[in-house]
Amino acid sequence: MVKLVLMHKAGSIYDDLPDQVYDFPRQYLKAMKEAVGDWIVYYEPVKAGPRGYFATAQIDRVIPKPDQDGRFLALIRPGSFLPFDREVPRLLDGSPLESALTALDGTPLTGGLDQSAVRRIPEPDFARIVDLGLPQQLEEIEARRYDPRSFDMAEGAQAFERPVVERLLRRSYRDIAFRRKVRDAYDYRCAISGLRLRNGGGRPEVQAAHIRPVEHGGSDSVRNGLALSGTLHWMFDRGLISVAEDCSILVSRNKVPADVVDRLLLPGGKLIPPRDPTDAPHPENLRWHRENIFGQTAPGDVAW
Template sequence: MGFGVFIHRSDSIYEDSPAEQYQFPRQYLGRVQACVGGWIVYLEPSKVPGTRGYFAVAKVGQVIPDPKAPAMYLALIEPGSYLSFPTPVPFSDPDGVIERGLLNAEGRLSGRAQAAVRPLSAADFNRILARGLEEPAPLLPRVDSAMPSAGLEEEPLPFLYEQERQRVLTSRLYRDRVFRRTVLQAYDERCAITGLKLINGRGRAEVEAAHIRPVGASGPDDVTNGLALSGTVHWMFDRGLLSLADDLTILLSRQINDVESVRALLNRDGRARSPRRPSDRPHPHFLQWHRENCFKC
């Protein structure tokens, strides 16, 4: 069980769904198997326009032969472990590469940087994780009733010990906070369905981070499984009174008792707003799940 880096392109030719599975050829089998039970970070290479760098963390549950593609394998991601970084980490900065293990004895970038799957040292993993989850200012989950938050502002970064790392990466309260930051940043703190951007006197956004496929139904903490929604719209979305087509057309349930008032709230073009970055756009896989399992057409 070790740490690793999985390279993933938003325009990948592989059957990847980073929050659920990673497809790879036989040549990487040993390296991926070494990561089973351990954590990996996803990296989008710099050749991709608008690259995110290191953009998420996940835990590898098991490796199986791909039943649909001979000589290919699938790394299955442990449910509930995937977490998008609110702050994607660049491959390098003015101090050099973030992944120090890629340097050779002369301090130059080695050929290992070209590998789609590669091992990662605990020190490099902790460095990437600390940068990806770094919070410039506290941003707690928006709740309508009192919720204990003691200790949330003091999560240990960088994660020096396995016990601390596991506690942070598996804490539901912490993951909700990170998911909120990620989704609100993707949508510029604006409701995707109404276009409203309401900020209170303390600079706090009214908009909430909604899971398209809920956590309780194995929905991942992936920005592509998220929408920024105002409170009332979030309530309607969770109850299946609203949904989205794959092209982000807003769908209204026939069970809405005041359709005209609801229509007056929606974006005038009848479509949800997309995130600023195409790679953060709601994934059709999650939108389909919501339509089939939640939407009351």
């Protein structure tokens, strides 16, 4: 197996969905087959934007692209995609983070490999990029964010450094990474009520909801998330509310009293979009929720 860097830009003309599939030509087939079962990092090309390295995922398998000779699809292992908490720049102190792109004097090499949409990356380079994008101590960073005393008892203790892949697979770590990205995408505002509430210590009350649950094949992509208040998160998970294709809020009217709807929903009944349009909920995730969750709660299961 081998780790790879995959070049991707939002709005690509190819059938790329970073948390699901990567579309590539035959010239990269050998490298992609070698990477099956291993991890990759996504990289935004210079002409597409400023992000640099922005996510990681695991290749599950490679198949020919239906009805298109010479092209193939790398399928992403369900539940493996994870956006970086902080995007990693292409250069650090003037030097590339990939050794294969670095000249002997530490300056960037130009042409050739750095233009390749798929390129192999050594384990140390992969670990360094992931550590920069998803810090080892992310859980502690989040806990200290609103309560500096959270880890006072552990002061002076040596932090246990988990292997990179172990960290990427740990559900508690992934939940925190997902929550941080989704809440930030919506500026800590509930996407349905429009409220931005904080407790006395400044901690945001808004939560991060998976549109398609992880246990049902959903990913930790921001496009599979919504920032919701606790009550609306509960209602969304139980199918009492959902989101239409045009981002109108759908309500199971036979289960939710009208006065509750009036108190919780914004006038106009539309979902508030994230600050960056590329983080908007993917239509397929919303469709899945409408078809599999919305309206499924039995009337007797809800009490007001």
